[in-house]
Amino acid sequence: MIYSSELIKGTLKTIVLKMLEDNRKMYGYEITQKVKELTKDRIQLTEGALYPTLHALENDGLLTTETEYIGKRMRKYYSLSPSGKGKAKERVSELADFMETMKLLLDIQIKPA
Amino acid sequence: MIYSSELIKGTLKTIVLKMLEDNRKMYGYEITQKVKELTKDRIQLTEGALYPTLHALENDGLLTTETEYIGKRMRKYYSLSPSGKGKAKERVSELADFMETMKLLLDIQIKPA
DNA sequence: AAATATACATAAGATTCCAATGCATCCAAA
DNA sequence: TTTGGATGCATTGGAATCTTATGTATATTT
Numbered sequence: 001m002i003y004s005s006e007l008i009k010g011t012l013k014t015i016v017l018k019m020l021e022d023n024r025k026m027y028g029y030e031i032t033q034k035v036k037e038l039t040k041d042r043i044q045l046t047e048g049a050l051y052p053t054l055h056a057l058e059n060d061g062l063l064t065t066e067t068e069y070i071g072k073r074m075r076k077y078y079s080l081s082p083s084g085k086g087k088a089k090e091r092v093s094e095l096a097d098f099m100e101t102m103k104l105l106l107d108i109q110i111k112p113a
Numbered sequence: 114m115i116y117s118s119e120l121i122k123g124t125l126k127t128i129v130l131k132m133l134e135d136n137r138k139m140y141g142y143e144i145t146q147k148v149k150e151l152t153k154d155r156i157q158l159t160e161g162a163l164y165p166t167l168h169a170l171e172n173d174g175l176l177t178t179e180t181e182y183i184g185k186r187m188r189k190y191y192s193l194s195p196s197g198k199g200k201a202k203e204r205v206s207e208l209a210d211f212m213e214t215m216k217l218l219l220d221i222q223i224k225p226a
Numbered sequence: 227a228a229a230t231a232t233a234c235a236t237a238a239g240a241t242t243c244c245a246a247t248g249c250a251t252c253c254a255a256a
Numbered sequence: 257t258t259t260g261g262a263t264g265c266a267t268t269g270g271a272a273t274c275t276t277a278t279g280t281a282t283a284t285t286t
Contacts, residue, residue: 010120014219022220039218043218098120099221101155102124102208102212103212105128105152106208107135
């Protein structure tokens with residue numbers, strides 16, 4: 001199943017924050033690949049959505065960056081700042097709560113973990 | 114907890130379709146109240162979002178309408194068309210699947226129903 | 227040698243939602 | 257009895273978010 005793009009809306013920031021919470025330090029392309037892998041190809045982040053989001057999170061002080069070169073190719077690593085760590089927890093828990101609510105609202109049966 | 118509005122994005126159409134699937138015939142204001150009630154005030158649909166959505170669904174042939182007057186006050190009832198019924202099931206099941214995926218991605222523990 | 231993958235980024239446009247506003251009716255309380 | 261709150265429709269302007277397309281460049285695989 002491929003999700004209609006509408007569903008992804010509003011969750012991208014949360015996904016990015018969570019990936020960085022789990023992995024400490026990642027670069028953009030790596031995030032797209034990790035998400036693709038973890039979701040078995042169901043969610044494929046587009047670069048046009050991802051990079052602006054990373055920049056916005058950085059602008060908000062939630063991410064810090066460091067640039068590395070692999071050969072001549074640039075890699076821009078992103079990490080959670082202290083406030084980013086707080087924000088990550090906040091966002092994930094908010095989404096979890098929202099999903100609980102949607103489950104009730106839509107009569108959706110969710111398999112236990 | 115009040116959800117940051119971003120989360121609602123992408124789910125509004127699904128919510129509306131589901132409400133009409135369960136209730137056969139509803140008017141706009143009734144939908145906002147029902148959703149508010151079912152979610153214990155956590156989701157409050159705004160009119161600026163709801164009405165354009167209802168019109169869009171109607172335009173897509175998923176909803177039919179009938180107007181009634183209660184005294185002098187107009188009421189516009191919305192119902193699922195045959196294709197709307199199919200779409201409702203499709204959307205809800207897509208959202209359920211998406212939530213499963215997000216659960217895995219974000220390590221969220223969901224309580225069993 | 228060419229195609230694919232890696233890796234960054236921006237721009238134009240569509241979609242979607244919110245906040246604000248407007249109109250009108252009905253009902254309850256002051 | 258009149259005033260405020262709830263009911264009920266709707267639109268508009270603007271913000272936010274994502275997609276598609278494009279651009280640049282290097283590395284790897286075929």
